[in-house]
Amino acid sequence: MEPLKEMFNRAFYQHFAGVFADADRNFNTAEFLEDVTVKLDExxxxxxxxxxxxxxxxxxxxNFEKAVDILYKAAPALRRGYTALVLPDFIALYGxxxxxxxMEALKDFTSLGSSEFAIREFLKTDLDKTLKVMSYWAEHPDEHVRRLASEGARPRLPWSFxxxxxxxxxxxxxxxxxxLKAxxxxxxxxxxxxxLNDISKDNASYMLQLVKAWDTDNVHTRWIIKHASRTLIKKGDQDSLSLFDFEKDVKLSIDNFSISSHHVQLGEELQVNFEVKSLKDTPQKLVIDYAIHYVKASGEHSRKVFKLKEINLLPDQTVAVSKRQIFKDMTTRKHYAGKHIIEIIINGKDYGSKEFNLVTQQI
Incomplete structure (x- = not known):
């Protein structure tokens, strides 16, 4: 798979320079191409x-205003997606x-890729003034702009400070x-x-107090609250579980818990099977998750929780559950050889684990 950085390759810059040459007759295409690619491979x-x-x-x-005017002229011909973040990044650096x-430029450019990272530079410089603008964006007719109001102000936005x-x-x-709640x-x-999930990591009680006042009869609002509560639910937070009527007093057993192999080659799948048996005489609403303790480069473990399924377990009922987990390197995760652990989590509580060895080199 081609590295993500190759979005900015020499072919991209040929197109990019051509767009700006069309937008600005004084744009020096040859010198720009030589300059922008001189250390590209590094x-x-x-x-x-x-x-x-x-x-x-x-x-x-x-002149910044003239430069922005050229950005606007070039924008329609640029490729959409991550590479279009050059426009808001330019604004963040020099505006x-x-x-x-x-603010106007970030609003207009966000639909090409996203201005979520760029707006944070202004939040860092003048939080109150920037949040006031973003509050107006939250009522904008363009969904890209409304999303920017929320995404740009996330407390813990990935890939940003x-x-x-x-x-x-x-x-x-x-x-x-x-x-934006509906x-x-x-x-x-x-x-x-x-x-909201970001908020829950530092201020769980505040987040729950906020969403408890929202109208959960609205299907959009209810979906937001549930998705926002995922970290708390995985931890077994009782207040978040009660929001969705998940069982607090869980009574069950995990039977026939097995994994397909105790030695997994990178690129292979691991089959996980187990049965959930009710030990209660009333129905139990359950959220079943699983966690993998991945080996890090340091040799320590990092626990990652994955959602599996939700069930309504009836009295005396037994439900069979299975999951296939593939182990392959991605841009967001590199695997390291060694002992890994997979555990079963139900309503935030640990219900058993298995160990297996991941092999990352061809045998």
Whole structure:
């Protein structure tokens, strides 16, 4: 599989330079191409993104307003997706002294890729002023802009720095979340849920108090709350379990727990089987998860919890559960050889584990 950094390859830059040459007759295509690719092989994905923004600044007018005007002219012809983050990244780097123009540009460019990382630079510089703008965005007709209001202000946005002020005081973004709590767009709802899940990691009681006041009869709101509660539910938090009527006083047994092999080659699957047997004379609403304790480069273990299924276990009922887990390297996870552990979790409680050895080299 081609590395993600190859999104910014020489073919990309040929197209990119051509777009800007069309937008600005003074754009020096040859010099830009030579400059932007001189150390290309040394840079990873985010390094290539940032290098593109920094190099582009050298070939656009010194006047920021004129430079932004060229960005607008180029934008429609650029490829959408991650590489389009060059536009908001440019604004984040050079637009701090042009707040109103920068806010407008980030709003307009977010539909090409996303301005979620760029807006955080402004939140870091002037939190109150930027959040005020984002509160207006939460009512924008474009779902990409509404999502930006939530996603950009997440306390713990992956691939970005933490917003420590919001972690300390999560009420700062409550107005945004209130406006989006029943949004029609799944794209927006997922962001709101992730934002709330971020809050739950540092301020669980605040997050639960907030969502308990929301109308769970609304299907969109209910989905947001449930998805937002996933970390707390996996931990067995009683307040979050009660929100969705999951059984607090679980009484069951796990029988015939087995794994297909105790030695797994990288690229292979592990088959997991077990039975859940009721030991209670009333129905039990259960959320069944499993966790894998992955070996890290240091040799220590890192526990990752995965959702498996939800069931309503009736009295005397036994339910068979199976899962296939494949082990292969991805951009988000590299596997290391050694002893791994898989455990069964029901309503946040551990119900047994098995060990297996992962082999990462061909035998």
């Amino acid at each position: 840079l990873e994905l985010n390094g290539r993104l940032r290098n593109t923004s920094v190099t582009l600044r050298k070939y656009l007018p010194d 701090k002294e042009h707040f109103d123009l920068s 933490k917003l420590e002020q919001i972690i300390k005081d999560p009420s700062l973004t409550t107005g945004i979340l209130e406006r 949004d029609e767009a799944p794209y927006v709802r997922k962001s709101v849920a992730n934002h």
